[in-house]
Amino acid sequence: MTETTYDYVIVGGGTAGSVIAARLSEDPATTVCVVEGGPDDRDHPNVIRLRDWMSVLGGDLDLKYTTTEQPRGNSHIVHSRARVLGGCSSHNTLIGFRPFAEDLDTWVALGAQGWDNATVQSYADRIRCDIVPVARQDRNAMVADWVAAASVATGVPVVEDFNALTSHGGGFSGGAGFLSIAYDPYTGHRSSASTAYLHPVMGVRENLTVMLETWADRIVFDGDRATGVSAATASGGRVTLHAREEVVLAAGAIDSPRLLLLSGVGEAGQLRSVGIDPRHDLPGVGENLLDHPESIIMWETVRPVPPETVMDSDAALFVRRDASDPRPDLMFHLYQLAFDDHTRRLGYDTPPEGHAVCMTPNVPRARSRGRLFLTSADPAVAPALDFRYFTDPGGYDERTIVDGLRIAREVAATEPFRSWIRREVAPGPDVRTDEELSEYGRRVAHTVYHPAGTCRMGAVDDPAAVVDPRLRVRGLRGLRVADASVFPALPTPNPMVTVLALGERAADLIRADRDRP
Structure with missing residues (x-):
């Protein structure tokens, strides 16, 4: 020792x-x-x-x-x-x-x-x-079109630098734009x-x-x-x-x-x-x-996703549904790849290599609360993580995901992003009702690792x-x-x-x- x-x-x-x-x-x-x-x-x-x-x-x-x-x-x-x-x-x-x-x-x-x-x-x-902010050389045409469509579909402004809005007491209720990333644009x-x-x-x-x-x-x-x-x-x-x-x-x-x-x-x-x-x-x-928590909606693109990117998730959309709070209550990341771990498990297919794009509606201020606890005194045994996803009594978290899936479809139906889309892969156009969207959205729900x-x-x-x-x-x-x-x-x-x-x-x-x- x-x-x-x-x-x-x-x-x-x-x-x-x-x-x-x-x-x-x-x-x-x-x-x-x-x-x-x-x-x-x-x-x-x-x-x-x-x-x-x-x-x-x-x-x-x-x-x-x-x-x-x-x-x-x-x-x-x-x-x-x-x-x-x-x-x-x-x-x-x-x-x-x-x-x-x-x-x-x-x-x-x-x-x-x-x-x-x-x-x-x-x-x-x-x-x-x-x-x-993501450097110009890392901004591909599809993501730029998505930002423009997201702004039109949801009525939020295009934001050049989100952090310029939140520093020193500022903020924003909604916006679409390329993200700010901690990276060296010259070396990646x-x-x-x-x-x-x-x-x-x-x-x-x-x-x-x-x-x-x-x-x-x-x-x-x-x-x-x-x-x-x-x-x-x-x-x-x-x-x-x-x-x-x-x-x-x-x-x-x-x-x-x-x-x-x-x-x-x-x-x-x-x-x-x-x-x-x-x-x-x-x-x-x-x-x-x-x-x-976040869910996912995935499309196949009509042509390959352009290669310019920082890390395949370079832009975001923020939407506010609750007028009583100045903060956005729904956020989306855009993934320029097949984020399909959980959709495949449910039997959905995956677009051809290089032809997938996803939006991931997530709940910025989820109301469900979980707990972590030990199952053994052995330090080698991992703790139990019970996040209790979607268990808030009022169903707020579930509602947010359903709204997010619907808004994502509106963005996909809006030009210029619409011209990139061949078909919706998951959950697919037949999943329409709130109950169906909730069931799908919760079963493929993932984490933003936070x-x-x-x-x-x-x-x-x-x-x-x-x-x-x-x-x-x-x-x-x-x-x-x-x-x-x-x-x-x-x-x-x-x-x-x-x-x-x-x-x-x-x-x-x-x-x-x-x-x-």
């Missing part, structure tokens, strides 16, 4: 963890250790090349978490989580949206004081990832959390240690204080990493609560039921599991909150959580920028608390 001591031990070298490690190690007198379960992303060219993002899904770098039986949704979803430096910013599509002001108003209303729009946007300004390489924050300092800062292929499976405590973590190495050995100041969990919305539960922090009865002695009864751990909320942030006196607004685990010392698991509610659009901003602010909170007398 190897033992080493640092000032800070950060579990997870992903989107937030990379930011926190880079910022804390700016002080040469502060020692920082990052514990990352996967390898160096620089050793995997397909990870660095954004266009190859789908090659990571389902491979050796994917943790491939599954879901429990979903009575009203799809029970066959694989929730990909990246086992590689950079975390999900090393295998997602790097779509970058600033959060809406109203999303952060919701956070504050749920007890996350200090996470207001002005504060979070100021941290978003610090982000080192190079987030830019990722501008991920690892490439932007860690690559420039790894091997340069003597006070920064990055332990790769090392899996933390237990938090070490002295009384109510976290003093380090115990971890398994790729060689089969074990290490104990001691933290003089704090342990920071940044392993994501699945593995941060999983590590807390394995360490005896969670609802006491649940822990006892799997043979874990409770150390700290904290019922909120694993609860409030959030996601952006799990969140499982270590929810809330007021210091909120018994259901896991962390306080300074990200400290309630009732314990020397332990914080800083990743999407602390979100009280999901941001309306893709949350990567919000996670990066959270990492930036977490580093400031950690430094400020260390400097307090």
Whole structure:
């Protein structure tokens, strides 16, 4: 057993963890250790090349978490989580949206004081990832025609830069346009959390240690204080990493609560039921599991999809149906490929290679809530994920998907996009009624890979909150959580920028608390 001591031990070298490690190690007198379960992303060219993002899904770098039986949704979803430096910013599509002001108003209303729009946007300004609108050379004619048709069909404006509308208190209720992506338009390489924050300092800062292929499976405590973590190495050995100041969990919305539960922090009865002695009864751990569920509609094109693209999903459409809320409540990504994992399972055919295009209506602020829990005390056993898709009492999530499928058909019937379409492949023109669209839409529903909320942030006196607004685990010392698991509610659009901003602010909170007398 190897033992080493640092000032800070950060579990997870992903989107937030990379930011926190880079910022804390700016002080040469502060020692920082990052514990990352996967390898160096620089050793995997397909990870660095954004266009190859789908090659990571389902491979050796994917943790491939599954879901429990979903009575009203799809029970066959694989929730990909990246086992590689950079975390999900090393295998997602790097779509970058600033959060809406109203999303952060919701956070504050749920007890996350200090996470207001002005504060979070100021941290978003610090982000080192190079987030830019899709470059002209990467914009193909079909996607441009889709943007134009989407604008006409839904009555929303064409947007040149979505982030210009949401920065510093702005927002939008609808729009169609090319996305902003964290990438280098000249090389097509990722501008991920690892490439932007860690690559420039790894091997340069003597006070920064990055332990790769090392899996933390237990938090070490002295009384109510976290003093380090115990971890398994790729060689089969074990290490104990001691933290003089704090342990920071940044392993994501699945593995941060999983590590807390394995360490005896969670609802006491649940822990006892799997043979874990409770150390700290904290019922909120694993609860409030959030996601952006999406469905799919697919067409065959009359001619090949043009090759120019960043990563085959370069544009989006936002629509607002509820006039009482200024935010859009329905979002669509456009996929320039056959996104057919679940349509094939239901017997639908797939268009010929290079002749598929899909719209994926998703629910930006889904009302269904799930939970994560352990089924075993063995760290090698994955946790159970019960997202409870489409179980909200009022049927809002289901209605949103049905409306989305109908709107997608309107876009496909509108020129100039209409001229690209040969036929609707799934669900097919015979699926027309609300009941039929709901049944199809829920059975092929997928995820946008945005799990969140499982270590929810809330007021210091909120018994259901896991962390306080300074990200400290309630009732314990020397332990914080800083990743999407602390979100009280999901941001309306893709949350990567919000996670990066959270990492930036977490580093400031950690430094400020260390400097307090």
